[in-house]
Amino acid sequence: MHPRTPLLALPAALALALTGCVATPQTGITDSSAPSQVLSAQASAPTTSAPLETTQASNKAPVYWIGRSNDSTFLYREFRDVPDQDNPVTRALRVMMSQKPLDPDFFTPWQNPKKLASSISGKNVITVDMSADAFNSNVDPAMAERAVQQLVYTATAAAASAGLIDAGQQIQVVVLVDGHTDYVAFNHVRLGSPTARGAGMVAPVWIIDPQEGASVDDGAVKISGRSTVPGGNLRWEILRIDGTVETKYLDGTVTASAEAGQSGAFSLSVNLGPGNYEVRISQLEAGNPAEDLNVDTRGFSVK
Template sequence: MLLLVLPAALALSGCVATPQPGVTDANTPPQVMSAEASAATTSAPLETTQASNKAPVYWIGRSNDDTFLYREFRDVPEEDNPVTGALRVMMSEKPLDPDFFTPWQNPKMLASSISGKNVITVDMSADAFNSNVDPAMAERAVQQLVYTATAAAASAGLIDTGQQIQVVVLVDGHTDYVAFNHVRLGAPTSRSVGMVAPVWIIDPQEGTSVEDGAVKVNGRSTSPGGVLRWEVLRIDGSIKTSYVNGTVTASAEAGKSGAFNLSVNLGPGNYEVRVSQVEEGNPAKDLNVDTRGFTVQ
């Protein structure tokens, strides 16, 4: 049945999804997951239901020498249902954070529906794939779509987050399209483990303004119980100066796995917050750095 227009929202939870087998090429049939594989779980997070006029949208970003998925919360077109609206933003708009990007193009046709078996079907026109990317980036782009569709549906309360959630991608109503000339579509696909960023800052979002005083920073790490290094830099024109720094430990509690938060007293001005994992045996090296620029009023 077609999705109804409901408010979408954002919140991180410990719910999990099943990984899809790796990239297929133009000569490989789509891979269908077995019942055994479908019962498996991964550490990929799934959003929970909350009321908000914002929808979770995933982008691709680089960290050290690898590429991961990062999430922003965006306004979506009111005429679309939550899944279609989030995907439309992903395909037609630019991320707020200049460190992120998307290989998708705005398609002439885009629609989505959900079955009673927790399967989201996305149908789009072939012009969505008008980008030249390599196989690894094509795989990430498909996972970007899967993460965004499942996040939007979960946060709008349209799917059972306690069950396996999969996405079927059709192109002009048909299966077996080869996305970006590298990934064959059509089989039910779940969130793949290892795609989500090892560290990401949830709040404040890039470019936002917050009131002066105790500024709260929260985010997520894929290493529950691991030590994270953080730093706030003050920005004056093109000059960045270290203002305050420290360490924080990511939560290992059930339901809060990997979550971190801290509070910093800041006066009016422009700032950048940086959070990174600490490499075991080499504490001087920052791993998987994420940054957010924001303004304190």
């Protein structure tokens, strides 16, 4: 069991702020708890949210990033080293706002705020308070909604993996800016309402292991990930990378699990010698086997 880290206590005034402001409707502004841009992948992928992370003993924090797949934009997760200061939620959010993803296909519109704190109530509500400089990016309404969900996914993932919340209940996040509700994030999304993970925000396919840039031992290399289609078929391909030359090395298909608790999970093992590789995994759609849907890729090396 991961040791519970003391959380920073937010001032009592913040609790009053949650109920002390009344939002004034404005044209073109959505509420964080009811985004207008609900993502859906192509027909083969239902709109689901990723299962809440489980408690782990690792010192790495789950951090979500934004990435593109086909013509849509989704959330992808990486496990990252985090500094020792602050609590698990604040640490993960600080990485999300101040560092770059390992995978060059991912990005984040957040900026590193001068002030960032978080706390968790007994009702499984995570409260995040930050300074307004976190929003110093010019994004469109759809990307603003994805960015807010990126924060919600990262905060809930960090709390769950640290064992700080009851994973059997719905987890919500309240975002305050300088101690107040009703701030309009990126000039498009009003914050302050309890917000849960949105359906359809996570990538239809994402490779969990190996992570981008990882180095693994030669021999049997395990590749694992998740699909939003339990029981669905996926195509996998291993490319060997020699400088700028990519050569198809191995390929095949794998079926995502349909079992409860492992819904959508997939894994495969391939024998690889030393060198640089890229793995590509995509969904297969019945009746359209030639098209690779919702491709995810990872580059890694074998030593």
